[in-house]
Amino acid sequence: MLLRLDVNNAPYTYFPPDIPALQVDRRLRADFPGDQVFVLFFEGVALYSEGFLQAFDALARNLAEDSRITRVLTVTRQDHIAPTEDGFEVAPLLDVEALAGTTPADRRRRVLADRFARDALVAHDGEGLAMIVIPTELENSLQRRALQRDILAQVRRYRLQGYLTALAGQVPLDVAELESMLHDNMVFIPATTLTGLVLVWWLFRRVLAVLTAGLVTGAVVASTVAVYVLTGQPFTLVSSIVPPLLAALTLATIIHVFNALHDASRIGLFGPARMRRALQAVQRPVLYTSLTTAAGLASLAASRVRPVAVFGLISAVGVLLVYALLRWVLPAFLGRLDRRPWHRERGGLRHLDRFVRRISRLGIRHAGAVLVVTGLALAAATPALWKITTETSFLEFFRPDHPIRRDTDRIERRLAGLTSLEVLFTAPDEGGLRRPGRLREIRDFQRWAEAQPEIDRTLSAADFVEEMNWAFHGGRDAARRIPDDPKLVSQYLFVYDGDDLYDLVDEGFTRGRVTLNLNVHRANRISAVMERIRARLAGIGDLHWEIGGFGRLFADMEDLLVQGQFHSLLGALVLVFVLMALLWRSVGEAALCMLPNLSPVLLIFILMGLAGIWLDMATVMIASVAVGIAVDDTIHLYHGYRSRRRRGASPVVALARTYRHAGRAVTTTTLILCAQFFLMTASRFVPTAHFGLLTGVGLLAALVFDLLVLPALLMALHGRRGRRRATSAG
Incomplete structure (x- = not known):
């Protein structure tokens, strides 16, 4: 069943179907090629030689025949509008069938002089050529990776691998995320599981314990991932956290x-x-x-970012599966096989017992000082919360030395930026985009856009009309403008016999797009550009306009993340509070148990502010996850304390005995969880490393609060009776 897993991290998987950005993108794709592309960049001393160009063109033609590819753009397949004696002609920018009569220098000059190729298909200095491959809308990221591998195989077939210096674009970025995700799963699922099993051996020195933990962990992880297959949900970058998370939680529970x-x-x-x-x-x-952890995870369903919501729900199912196995399957297994004694002196438990006693006694004996110092420390660190930035950049999910970062930087230094935005214009009447006035409005918008520091290049049908007018008037620079006569525009469009124009306008000239190449990759900067575009287009006239493209999809996702963070965290707190109120049958006791678990969440955000870690697709889930996990230890400890108090023990005795029995278990589980999460910080993939670091810190903080602050709170509320009995009870 796991072989049928739909591994897919494509942008469309992250959005609900009713989001405006997705609807605009669907309308754009109904008429125009996609903006999620492969950009292959070639450099070398013989770029304009006949041999290279023929191989280059043969590669492009071969790729264009692939059913998975819509278009391939190169200087050998680009339309070039040139003056003729009786008007203008549309011919290939570089015709490989007519190279014999030209020199490499001639070809270089011709390419650099073309307004459509410059900074898109040829570097501004002429020392690099690009090939832009536009794929069809492939079903998932595995298919994208397969296509990328096939493209590179064709590059090798035509012996151009020595010229290929960079590969970037939205699709290679998605492929890089996929490969990092798969690599991390292959490394950290076994690594976290092995770490947990080693700690189980160190603590209990029982082969049976290690074997049982391994079998239960494997069953839970495999079954939970299988839920993705059964429900038809894509396994995304967010989903890749499920296996190591469930492995850690399973071991902690067992x-x-x-x-x-x-x-x-x-x-x-x-x-x-x-x-x-x-x-x-x-x-x-x-x-x-189990219920509180599942509730914390399930609260992520409030997010409108679909993979985050699905991650929360399926992880919650996994947590409940852990309980089901421990409640109904494990007793039959261990009841039959567990015959040997569990010797305390042979394991590492005595060291933990000593540690727990020392820390908990500090909270019991110096409750006031512990609470005051803790409160002051949190208050002093709280200003760091205002430093948290809500930001996402898929590119910055990778370290600066990762190939996708290096290749993107290399291409953007030589060509236009790779982040794409599109503005879709719709005329109120059929053929309305033939009117000179409307074309001038679009062209004026382009000039304004090109003056923005984040926008390197724009392109629209108006550029083609200007170029045709320039060529028709003998190549005079003054004629590179939109003509006033609508009949002349119609004549140009009638004579035009190329293909490239119709990548920008439909054949009825009612709907057209302006493509914009941005040199920024962060969601907030893209959003700022879009806000300025909206302000600029507010008074454009009777043209209807919409902003779309990958850039808008990405920027709008940031807004969904922020909304989802608030709702999911609030939902987690409410659900956990309600469950504890039902458990204790007391609202006051539920509120008391919530206090030690709010502070670790606060510490997570403080650390994010101090370390400059963004609130992004990976970190947005951490608070809800931490709330659900951290409260587990509090429940175990307070359950023991409450039971002993009901049997007549004083607060001091009840606390001392509770921490002697349950304190060891909660410390053990937290240390195992932290070891597993901190192991993930070794990842070269930033989301995995940040998730491991922040979750580990949150759980470690929760342990400190449960061992130190919780007994101090209970002593402050219930008095210090029986202090003298603490030593004998401990």
Whole structure:
């Protein structure tokens, strides 16, 4: 079943179908080629030689025959409008059939003089040539990767690999994300699982424990990923976090069972009796920790970024599956096989017991000081929250030395920027874009756009009309403008027999687009450009206009992320609070347990502000995930404290005994989780590294608050009776 996984990180997978940017993009694609392309950049000393150009053109023609490719643009396939004695002609910019009568210098001059090729198909200094490959709308990222590999194979076939110095564009960027995602899964799923299993061995020194943890983890991860197949959901960049996350959560949960088995073993139980005793001890807190973790993850369904919402829901299913396995499958397995004792002195548990006792005693004995210092520290760090930036750049998901970063920088230094925006103009009447006045309005907008620092190049049908008028008037520079006579415009368009014009306007001349090449890749900067465009076009006349293209899709996704962050975090807090209120049957106790778990979330955001980590597609999920996970330890600890208080123990004794029994388990699970998440910081893929770092820090902070601040809160609320009994109880 996993072989049927739809691995797809294409931009369309991230949007709900009713989002305006997606609807505009669909309207654009109904008439015009896509703007998500491959850009291959060739450099070398013989670029304009007959041999290179013939191989270059043969490569382009071969690629154009591929059913997965819509268009291939090169200087050998570009329309060139030139003056003739009786008007103008449209011919290939470089005709490979007529190279014999020209020199390399002639060809270079001709290419550089062409307004349509310059900075798009040829570098501004003439020392590089581009090939732009426009694919069809492929179904998923795996198909995009397959096409990229086939393109590179064809480059090698025509022996041009020595000239190819860069490969960039939206599609290669998607392929790079896919390959990083697959690499991280291949590395970090086994690495995090192995780390957890090693820690299980260090703690319990039982082969049975390691084997059980490995089997349950494998079953949970495989089954959860299979949900993507069963529901037909794409497995995206966001989804790639599911396997290591579920592996970590599964191991953390099963540690509580092992710890309970260890305690049952100490009183002489074995086999089914030991398992029943352990299950009785952990069943209720594990159920509620599973529910709260699932609630925190499921709250991400509030996000309108579809992969984020799906990630939350499917991860929540995985967490509930963990509980189901531990509740109904594991007892039968361990009840039959677990016959040996769980010796405390042979494992690493005694070191953890000592650590937990020291930290919790500090909170019990110096409750006031702990609460004051903690409050002051949080207050002092709170201004860092205002430094958080909501920003996303797919390109900056990669380190500066990654090939996609280097290739993009290389191409953008020599050609126009690779971020695409489009403005779709629709005339109120059939053929309305033939009117000179409307063409001038479009051309005036282009001149304004080209003056913006973020926009390197624009192109529209108005450029072609200007070029035809220039050629018709013998190539005089003064004639490179839109003619006043509408009949002359119609005549030009009637005579034009090329293809490139109709990439920019429909055949009825009612709908046309202006393409814009931006040199910025961050969502906020693209949004700022779009706001200026909207202001500029507000008074354009009777033309209807819409902004579309990859740039708008990407920038609008940033807005969805911000909205989703607020709603999902609020949803997580509300759901967790309600579940704890049901668990304790007390709103006050639920509020008390929420306090230690709000501060770690605050620390995550403080760290983001101090470290300059953006709130983006990866980090937007962390707060909700951390809330759901961090509250687990609080539930285990407060459940033990509450049970002992109900049996008549004083606050000090109840706390000391709770931390002696449950403190070890929560510390163990948190350390395992942190070790697994911190392992992800070794990733070269920035979203994976940031997710691991921030989640690990959040959970580590939650542990400190549960061991130090929670007992201080309970002492502050319930008094210090029985302090003298703490030492003997601990």
